[in-house]
Amino acid sequence: AAQNLYGPGVRMGNWNEDVYLEEERMRDFLDKREKGELLIQRNRRLKKNILRPMELSVxxxxFAHYGDKVILVNPDHPQGEEAGLFQEGDLSLCMSPDEVKAQISDELEVPCGVSAVRTTTPTGRNTFTILRDSTNSDAVDPVLRYGQNFCLGIPAGLECKMLYLSSDHRSLLKSSKKSWLQEVILTDEVSHLNCWQVTFLDPQLRLEYEGFPVKANEKLVIYHRHTNRALAAHRHLFLRTYFGKEVEVAAHTHLDSHRVEKPKNHWMLVTGNPRNKSTTMLDVPKPPSDDTRAVEQVMGINT
Structure with missing residues (x-):
């Protein structure tokens, strides 16, 4: 019986064409690799640039000043009424490129998302610059003040341009991914939607502090000027990002029964540690007088 007539050595069909195509693909691959145009190479460049170490302003x-490089930190706080998983620790506001789009391009998509991440190490992802609002006529005063319009800018990956923290009223087509509240994004468009204001933490003292310099490394509330919604970190809502599982950031004022903003609306403009350039003021131990827990322990109060 005529069986096994065709072994692996027998060439059938368009074998010659297949060989040429394979050689062409290999040449194309080697050429792209040499020029650094392979997807994995571009991807590494984007990641390396976004995660590059940064130095914060001292x-x-x-006080916080225009031009200062800071990280925005939502300080650690206990779980509230949220059920289920809850992200603990100090969280910093970070740029979060779209997971799919970041894989196929070496440039940041615009608008770009933001998230809150459990890190306080300054990198290209979370180091923001305090910028003047373009309509601010008082361009002489270097200090940021309560109730004053300001912008937060961050360099856009490999491109030499700035992205601005921005927000706008939610709509059917535009809202935060998990809570469906007002979304916060990074955009390269300069407009009134990029304006924010710092508000003093204690509502009873807000009028008194209006126009006073903003203290760095202390809790405060940041309101979006156009929509009057406060920046919030939702520690119970998780997003899948290019860098893994992270926490949703939105613009929404969460008030308690006393009409006071909840800890998810609390932020700190964190500056650099003058003694060690690679760390922040969060790493500096508080003096005993500022550390309420130490005082309470000395007084014998259980915390």
Whole structure:
């Protein structure tokens, strides 16, 4: 019986064409690799740039200034009414490129998303610059003040341009991914939607502090000027990002029974540690007088 007539050595069909195609693909691959155009190479460049170490500004007078490089930190706080998983620790506001789009391009998509991440190490992802609002006529005063319009900018990956923290009223087509509240994004468009204001933490003292310099490294509330919604970190809502599982950030004012903003609306403009450039003021131990827990322990109060 005529069986096994065709072994692996027998060439059938368009074998010659297949060989040429394979050689062409290999040449194309080697050419792209040499020029650094392979997807994995572009991807590594984007990631390396976004995660590059940064140095924060050091404040000599204790206040936040225009031009300062800071990280925005939502300080650690206990779980509230949220059920289920809850992200603990100090969270910093970070740029979060779209998981799919970041895989196929070496440039950041615009608009770009934001998230809150459990890190306080300054990198290209979370180091923001405090910028003046373009309509601010008082361009002489270097200090950021309560109730004053300001912008937060971050360099856009490999491109030499700035992205601005922005927000707008939610709509059917535009809202935060998990809570369906007002979304916060990074955009390269300069407009009134990029304006924010710092509000003093204690509502009873807000009028008194209006126009006073904003203290760095202390809790405060950041309101979006156009929509009057406060920046919030939703520690119970998780997003899948290019860098893994992270926490949703939205613009929404969460008030307690006393009409006071909840800890998810609390932020700190964190500056650099003057003694160690690679760390922040969060790494500096508080003096005993500022550390309420230490005082309570000395007084014998259980915490």
């Amino acid at each position: 404040t000599e007078d204790g």
